[in-house]
Amino acid sequence: MALILDIPSAQKRFEQYATPILSAFAESGIASGEQITPPMIVDALRQLFAVLTTDVASWDPALPDDEPERISDLTIGLLMDLATWADRLGEPQAKTALEMITVGIAAWVCNQHGAIHTLEPIVNGLAILANSRAETDELRSLAQLMGQVKEAASADYATDLDGADPHRPWRILLMNWGITATRAQDPAEMRSAFAAILRHLPADAALFFQEGRQQVAQGDFPDEVRAVMEEAAEGAGRSLH
Incomplete structure (x- = not known):
């Protein structure tokens, strides 16, 4: 594909x-x-x-x-x-x-x-492409594009007026950006995506990073990727207090 x-x-x-x-x-x-x-x-x-x-x-x-x-x-x-x-x-x-x-x-x-x-069809298309990929280079390209789409859509969507809908495209885009950047093993892209999740989806951040920490611990990830995820998980945990 x-x-x-x-x-x-x-x-x-x-x-x-x-x-x-x-x-x-x-x-x-x-x-x-x-x-x-x-x-x-x-x-x-x-x-x-x-x-x-x-x-x-x-x-x-x-x-x-x-x-x-x-x-x-x-x-x-x-x-x-x-x-x-x-x-x-x-x-x-x-x-x-x-x-x-x-x-x-x-x-x-x-x-x-x-x-x-x-935004919705683009988010759906990006998810289909990311879910069908395993090579880090391809995943990195998709993660970078997700970040660009986030910037291009921010004027219309960053206010997140449909915040109660867990299936809203804006939320799915940011979550998938974080997941894809992690699968791409790209620490810089992870930091960008994680910062966006913390800023725009504060109610989702703690659980997202908790689950991310578990996935990274179980998978074959470089130490730097693990460190970025740990840092984000700890930061999200502190923001709850």
Whole structure:
């Protein structure tokens, strides 16, 4: 399973999974009526990918500064519309793939220093990719991207207005960032992720680091990784008193 952290990879994966969705829709006999149908969504996404593959420096300078994030948000929204159709048409693999494709769009908008407004599919895609990885280099790339996504989404999500919902994307993103950084055995990335958890998820921090300490103690981790986890666990414990 490719990481899909760039636009060419995302576009290739999109074309791969658009085909079965279009075929399933054609065979379904579903009356289109006034619905936005898979062929319409696929056509729009192809046009957006054509834009995303061009150098932003070559775009019309009269466009607003936030045009990259507008394009990325529109692309993610249409990918999720297509994912809804994939689910309806009985194409679960395509639905999962479309969530993973949003990760490539997120990486692109982060590189453009834009904001991320639609977080849930990106968080789902990052989780799928991280859970399918064991190599520390790949996990490090994913952890670093999670940190970039956190920064890009902070303006919309850091207030954490849905704090009572344990399944909220912001919480899952920060938790997965910490877990992935630990699995990547990257002390610097761990410190960044752990600081974010302590700051934004204080109610979750103590249990998170307690469980992390147990996992690190049982696993084959370098001493520096163990030390960073111990330091975070002790800090979270002190913050409770």
